Amino acid sequence: MKLEEKTYDTLRDENAALRRRLEEAEEMITAISGGEVDAFLVRNDGDEQVLVLDGADRPYRLIIEKMQQGAVTLTADGAIAYANGRLHDLLALEEGLLVGSRFASHVTDAAVPLYHALMESARNGGGEAELELRRSDGSVFPALVTSARLFRHTEIICLIVTDLSLQKADRQKDEFLAVLAHEIRNYLAPMRNGLQVLNLIGSKAEDVARVRQMMGNQMESLVRLVDDLLDVARVTQGKIELRKERTDLSAVVLRALESSRHIIEERKHQLQVELPSEAFPVEADLLRLVQVLTNLLNNAAKYTPSGGMIRVSVRRLPDRPNRAAIRVSDSGVGIESEMLPRVFDLFAQAEAGSSRAEGGLGIGLTLARRLAELHGGILEAASEGPGRGSSFTVELPLLPGPKADTSRQDTSHS
């Protein structure tokens, strides 16, 4: 009887324990199916490891997707396994296009050795380097790239990419200001000298006239520089208002030639002008369009050694007859190919100016391009290289010919 009781007690305890374990298992299944857990502890070979359910890392993914740096993980052979949205933006690629490509293919050739060194330092823990990266449109930007190895036992490497364009633009602005100060001083110094000379020589008529003429020229140049600067600022801030009216392109060219005649003659350039026989009507602010061409002509005169050749032509685009091209070409110093896309960049010019004998800020070109764009046109530069001249082409949409009135009647309701 006692034995039976013991057996009964044992069975009851066992039953309670089993029930408890069953309850626990049931609770676990309820918690899992109810989505209340998002990680599991797994054991293999006596070693515990936490496995996290997909989605549990979503908050971090969100942070990484939204952060202002590009983030990327690379496989051991340098292929992109993951890239965040920001990196796609930085490289001007559609979301998802980066995965599988090699990170090295987005690095400029010149920066590839630096990149390999960076990867090497990543394998030893981490490092950082300033690399030039290439966007999908071919343009290039500076970036600070920080590398780190993701896990201790894998070869996965993680890169953080910080766009340095803004810092660089800032640097360029500083350089621009420095060159600008020099330019202004260059105009002011002769004027100050002139005043001293005037004080010294008293009133000998012919000398006074010569000095006054010189001072007047310097003053004109200075005023033009400051005016251009103000105009660029106005255009950039969208504060410029065009008074557009129907204008003939030949009239624009003639007006511009008139105001540039002085500098072209002074530098003894030959001038060849080719105007169309028919009218090329555009809707334009005459003064502003003249300003575009004057800037191009002055630029050609300035960057061509004395006695050069300047050609101006106005033609219809062969493939797009509703657009006209005004081309100003010269036999001057030309432009290096890597500088070509940047000649219209206000702040890049100052940087290059130091290597160019003529110096100058190129404000006129920046302004010309922006004004051309305000007219629905484009302004582009071409050059076969240093010493081989340059040409600048303004493309503008033409207004329909005199037929415009009749076509309007055709479409009106009867």
Add this chain to the structure above:
Amino acid sequence: MSSKSEDGSGKETELWELRLYVAGQTPKSLAAINNLKRICEEKLTGRYKIEVLDLMQNPKLARDHQIVAIPTLVKQLPEPFRKIIGDLSNREKTLVGLQLLERSEN
């Protein structure tokens, strides 16, 4: 130091020792920490101790209590020992599990 709970809901003076197993900062782990703190502040003011163990940093810590799913709460004191699996978002279930509330009959 341990005093036995006799009526299941616990005496007003006994100390509650709770251990919460989490996996880094996964959403359910963070939710469990918050839910547990809220319940303790409300029901056990001034007489509870929560120990949060991060298994992501040290998975071996799970050996004490045979943890499988995370987060899991372990009530070490007062007895009886109890395990509650999940993020503790179901308030009633959690209170019943901690024996702070009688199981409702339905």
